[in-house]
Amino acid sequence: MTIDLYYTLGSPPCHLVDLVGAALGVKFNRKHVNLLLGEHLTPEFLKINPQHTLPTIVDDGYSLWDSRAISRYLIYKYGKDSNLYPEDAKARATIDQRVDFDLGTLYTRFEDYFYPQIFAEAPADEAKYKKLEEALKFLDNFLEGQKYAAGPDLTLADLVLVISVSSIEAAGIPITAYPNVVRWFELVKGKYGHVITPGAVILRNATTQLLKK
The missing domain is CATH 1.20.1050.10 (Glutathione S-transferase Yfyf (Class Pi); Chain A, domain 2)
Structure with missing residues (x-):
């Protein structure tokens, strides 16, 4: 399944999710959200993330926000053989x-x-x-x-x-x-x-x- 990534340009937290995705070889369906136009406050986006923060992902119907939470989730699901977050x-x-x-x-x-x-x-x-x-x-x-x-x-x-x-x-x-x-x-x-x-x-x-x- 393709992971939707809602992001905005110039955001370090969004850049973190991009970086973790690159380290894991995960591809995103990128959806730019223009904060100046209030696109993060639309009813459609609030259904995905009521906290209206970026980055946000939707993975097979599962939505998650906060860059560090997203990063751990991606590693748990797509990086089981990775050293990025070892079990020790x-x-x-x-x-x-x-x-x-x-x-x-x-x-x-x-x-x-x-x-x-x-x-x-x-x-x-x-x-x-x-x-x-x-x-x-x-x-x-x-x-x-x-x-x-x-x-x-x-x-x-x-x-x-x-x-x-x-x-x-x-x-x-x-x-x-x-x-x-x-x-x-x-x-x-x-x-x-x-x-x-x-x-x-x-x-x-x-x-x-x-x-x-």
Whole structure:
């Protein structure tokens, strides 16, 4: 069955689902949703996702939203032989910790610092920038002596985190002070740059246009 993917351009969570799909070889029937036109608030879309968030998938009549939930679902159903989310309890717990760190710390601090600047024309907040720097230092420490974010193999943790780091870089925030992050970022881009880079370019261009207003 074809999986319908409802997405919007320039959205890091939507880019994550694209990346997981690429890692699993899953193909999507892509359905663009224009937020500016309110297409996420139509009765038809609200029947699929009453929370009206993106990304959303519909797989053989089953609808699901939230990029991390979608990512795990895709791995459960289509990646049983994949190392992206192994069954070993300790390995899975480490992956979960990294994914939760991204959700609760890294990406959240990026949103808190950057999005008010582009959507509300707020000035840069130095205190929020320091918190983002702290989060990047945490990630740099996680990667010390590690090939990937959760150990020797590429996992869901890497796919989640690389989207956040690519978004941070696309926003013009330097990552050069974090050598482990830079090394790891280039490693993952070497595998999936064909998916990561276009999404980052869209975000960078959208950011540039918003900041010019």
